[in-house]
Amino acid sequence: MPPLTPENTYPTIVFVTHGGPLEAKSALLAASLAEHYLPAKMLTRLMEPFDVFDKISEETAQLFDELGVEQRFGKNEISIEYKHGNKITSMRGVTGPTIFLDSDMLLMCPFSWHHTFNADASAKPADLDTFRHGGGSWTEVWKLFGRKVPPKTYVASLSGEKIRPYFNAGFIYARDGDALSEAWLDASRRIDAAPKVINKRPWLDQIALPVAFSLLDWQPRELDVSFNFPNHLAGMEHGLPYFAHYHWPRIVAANPSLMHRTRSLITKYPLLKPILGKYDEWDEVLSKLDERE
Template sequence: MRRTSHEMSTETLSIFFVADGVRLEWQSWLLASSLACAHDGRGDVRLYAYASEGYLPEVHAATRDLYEVCGVELRPLPDTPNWRGDYPHGNKLVAASDRRDGARAIFLDTDMVCAKPLTPMADLPADTVAAAPEGLPTWGKENDRWERAYAHFGLPLPKERLRLLRGRKLEYLPYFNAGFVCFPERPMTHDGKRFADHWLETALDFDHNCAIGNKRPWLDQITLPLTLARFGYATEVLGETWNYSLTRRKDYSQTPDVEILHYHRAAFLEQAPQWPAILEDFWARMPKHHHDHAHACLTEMGLTL
């Protein structure tokens, strides 16, 4: 990255997540407060939360008030596309397709907290998508699935390999964890479409028209590298600090200084050395008249408070 996280970008960086449902809403409290903490005073960063039109009336006052404190704009999800079957994970692609200000955007899974500024992502080249490798080969390790997936779009199997981040850290075809994806917001191709349009279009085509098994819940992660290859996007392969999985680590005292902690389950988050400061900042941002409600919800989520 060419500048430090303390220098101001001339372009707006949009950071967004989906809080469509009660538990996602609770998780979003920690994510929103941690994003606000990491980007305090940054006029070049915009924060967005998305919920479906049907769920928006159910969003709790505590959430709305915290979002206001944190500078998070709550928006309705665009209309759900015609997936072949139910696919809640597809909400990230739907949210990504919304129109926001700025040159770049970052999607974050809601079961994450931000520990350092994400502003270095604003310096990536305009044609570049950034993501960290998946931990394990959760799809396509057996038989010829990847070959058939690329062939569906008339593409050869890529020659490049990346190193997965967990287990035996296999050398593997391009395969990324879609919990953190940074992408250009402006059209980069002759068709006038943006990366998010291409990703959603690719996922829908693959979902309906490629006769291949076990697509769910991996459809977003399968079609991410397919989209990059179809439309010629460059790839920035991120290190694990940008999407650091806390799941079943042997020694949490060795947790590195990271940008993003991806905790999956609340019990893993509590083991991270960064957790006490993150929790303290959350309570400082959540309006005090909501503390009892927030305590009850976070306890039900699995945190020991």
């Protein structure tokens, strides 16, 4: 594991992109990062094969170039049918501090990156234990790896229930992205192949994440909700989070703070408007913005 040095102190932020509606979300995320993540170390994985994951548009490629987003190709090494698997190897080859972000997020304010340090890894507990509630067994998961079932030392961010290590995989900090990527892939494949573990999809990535931390002998740090705020489930009455996890454009359209952020980003980066305009799901957002002009 490389030591922290002045050359690798700032995390590289990684997110996934491919043609289709995801590219609009990725473009909006990239613009928000470019404005408020001053180290500006950004990498996007362009998913292959292109007969499954379409190429991004020329406008999005141009925007990434203008914003300084490095573009590397990536593949889903779990299953093409399991789209959440795109993220699992997205940090491969990124040594040193790394942050993975889901593409359906917005950085809302200047990001104090240092809050994620002093730990091997950091993530926000899941909103609720979707795996267990759907019939999944943590005992069967940990038995696969010859390890004791961890105690319920975390609190789900929405339900408030005590849970075992189980994190929302929308924001993940790792002290070494490449190391986490390989451990995460190993854990995911073994869990996915285990017939006694049910209710695996779409939660496989989140089920395997705490196992990956354990395989690396990493102790994850619990992040508060401001690093991965569930806008599809809650409002932002108590101030802006760092990262708003909005999931769908209709959530942006319904939230004044998200609309204001989107408007300011389109003003600063005009290429965003035609990129969002390619996809019908952004029509409500763009119509509301046009009304204000």
